[in-house]
Amino acid sequence: MDRFSPATLHRVPAAIRRPDYDRTMVATGIVHLGLGAFHRGHQAVYTDALLKDDPRWGILGVSLRSPDTRDALQPQGGLYSVSASDGATLQRRVIGALTGLVVAPEDPAGLLRRLAEPSVRVVSTTVTEKGYSHDPATGVLRTDDPDIRHDSLDLTHPCSTLGVIVGGLRLRRQQGLPPFAVLACDNLPANGHTLRGLVVAFAELLDRDLAKWIADEVRFPSTMVDRIVPATTDADRDEVRAAFGLEDAWPIVTEPFSQWVIEDNFGGDRPDWDGSGAQFVRDVAPFELMKLRLLNGAHSTLAYLGYLMGCQTVAEAMAEPALAQFVADMMREDVTPTLPALGGFDVAAYRAALMARFRNPALKHRTSQIAMDGSQKLPQRVLGTIRDRLALGLPIARLALAVAGWMRYVSGTDEQGQPIELHDPLAARLRALANDVGPVAGRLAPALLSVTSIFGSDLPADRRFTIPVETALDRLLRHGARTTIEQIVRDGALI
Structure with missing residues (x-):
């Protein structure tokens, strides 16, 4: 042809x-x-x-x-x-x-x-x-x-x-x-x-x-x-x-x-x-922050947790009722309160449009593609929201699970014991850290949090951050993504 x-x-x-x-x-x-x-x-x-x-x-x-x-x-x-x-x-x-x-x-x-x-x-x-x-x-x-x-x-x-x-x-x-x-x-x-x-x-x-x-x-x-x-x-x-x-x-x-x-x-x-x-x-910053935290933050969360649940695409991940509800709750309850005023812009309508776009069956957007280069993406997409919520004294349980999802992903194997191919500028270092400590949350979370180019020096020193992350990672390792997500959707926290 x-x-x-x-x-x-x-x-x-x-x-x-x-x-x-x-x-x-x-x-x-x-x-x-x-x-x-x-x-x-x-x-x-x-x-x-x-x-x-x-x-x-x-x-x-x-x-x-x-x-x-x-x-x-x-x-x-x-x-x-x-x-x-x-x-x-x-x-x-x-x-x-x-x-x-x-x-x-x-x-x-x-x-x-x-x-x-x-x-x-x-x-x-x-x-x-x-x-x-x-x-x-x-x-x-x-x-x-x-x-x-x-x-x-x-x-x-x-x-x-x-x-x-x-x-x-x-x-x-x-x-x-x-x-x-x-x-x-x-x-x-x-x-x-x-x-x-x-x-x-x-x-x-x-x-x-x-x-x-x-x-x-x-x-x-x-x-x-x-x-x-x-x-x-x-x-x-x-x-x-x-x-x-x-x-x-x-x-x-x-x-x-x-x-x-x-x-x-x-x-x-x-x-x-x-x-x-x-x-x-005149000023792009409010639009940029909204997009980074709502669209990109939700996308990365869907990628890591969806991949762990066995979903190959974002549309498949959104077809999981608990995961879709988790992402909607995170965008509404956790992310939106950290955004600046947008001069009459309808953020609720934007969130609803995002959910529809994520469900688009015509887009075969692979979770593994979005999960690439997480060490570079996580600070902008998720950790900034966490820092703002901690500064306001607000809980971070859902966001901590997003971070724990990344940690579980970079640990090297999925929930079926199959190897995960990690594409990341820090892949060798992350994989070495995970291999050294093994799949135990109390060791794996501190090891990965030691990477200051991702987490800085402030978050690893703040127990309001480290405890929820370690708790979420422990649940993922012990019970799997599906059960963990269902619990946090039901209870609003991981106790």
């Missing part, structure tokens, strides 16, 4: 939306670092919708590690499909916003030259939490990170996200060009502010004058991004092939819901994403 390509685009069924602009006239105005499924199902869709009226904002997609996405999409001329379904309705479209695809390690110096092109005014990132070379508990740059050490000695061939950004900015400064805006689109607290601090800290390792120029001149708008985009499966490819009559090597399958809230702080020209549904605001 023929592939998606500019030459076969006319064969896409007429009912399916295709690019309504001349792709040969699209210039590269955005360089995106981290060309994964989420970017192609979210920011690239917003950008595609504005190119008919403003073709200056095409996207150069950069993979920082693997060539897989480039190898899949380059024969297709960068074209790919997006299918969005809630189980009842289905929307399909073809995205043409990518002007090129680059694999950074193949030509890092060439990537820096692309960043220094005058047409580039925005550099955006979706590199996941682990891609920022920072301590997720403190937000501080990890100067011992191997990529950071490499780039601090040779910025002409960067291999870190921060090195690529600073290398591009340094080259623009040397050429007398204005800086590009740096747009973080990952789930980090105050992601623009956090990325700014990391970029400046890294630049100070190289050149204090450069660091001061970046601090003074470069804008780092914060964002809140929201769309569930599972990893593509072979079944997705088969379904898209049947619908389009063409082969799409890497289609996107997602949900209809999409939200993008952006701090209007670019210091110059920017894409009119608000014309394609994004929302520009």
Whole structure:
């Protein structure tokens, strides 16, 4: 069967939306670092919708590690499909916003030259939490990170996200060009502010004058991004092939819901994403905190506890009545009271929408995928809520069970005694700690709590936190996830 390509685009069924602009006239105005499924199902869709009226904002997609996405999409001329379904309705479209695809390690110096092109005014990132070379508990740059050490000695061939950004900015400064805006689109607290601090800290390792120029001149708008985009499966490819009559090597399958809230702080020209549904605001922080704690916190909780219950997808986990009730109770009773005022925003309706989205049968979002990189995600998604509740003197039983679910997950085996494949930057350390102490809550919980890059120094010293976590972990180890969740739903606590 023929592939998606500019030459076969006319064969896409007429009912399916295709690019309504001349792709040969699209210039590269955005360089995106981290060309994964989420970017192609979210920011690239917003950008595609504005190119008919403003073709200056095409996207150069950069993979920082693997060539897989480039190898899949380059024969297709960068074209790919997006299918969005809630189980009842289905929307399909073809995205043409990518002007090129680059694999950074193949030509890092060439990537820096692309960043220094005058047409580039925005550099955006979706590199996941682990891609920022920072301590997720403190937000501080990890100067011992191997990529950071490499780039601090040779910025002409960067291999870190921060090195690529600073290398591009340094080259623009040397050429007398204005800086590009740096747009973080990952789930980090105050992601623009956090990325700014990391970029400046890294630049100070190289050149204090450069660091001061970046601090003074470069804008780092914060964002809140929201769309569930599972990893593509072979079944997705088969379904898209049947619908389009063409082969799409890497289609996107997602949900209809999409939200993008952006701090209007670019210091110059920017894409009119608000014309394609994004929302520009003065302060993103309240929206970001709501999403991190409600959606992402609930997602991680469903992933760990659902996996332990034998659920392969989030939809399967939500089909477990006790687990679904547990997550609803946690969002309503534990998380919502820690959120700031949102100016009339209906948080109850948002929670209800989340529950419906989690139940979406069309999304095969695997619990094992969401469970990846938990050491980087837990501080932002769950531990911040715990700290706020402890400061207010409020109980944390449900949140403690979420943390205990992560601990049980990283211990190495599931409830059937089968090994759990752990994907995490700290996997070796976490597995070694668990193996050293064995599956006994009184030893396992303190061992994992000793990882200060996750828990800091405050939580492991606070018995209001350690006792509920150890109690929850003990219940999970002794009685299993299902019985433990049923008890806490019934009693509101684990006694």
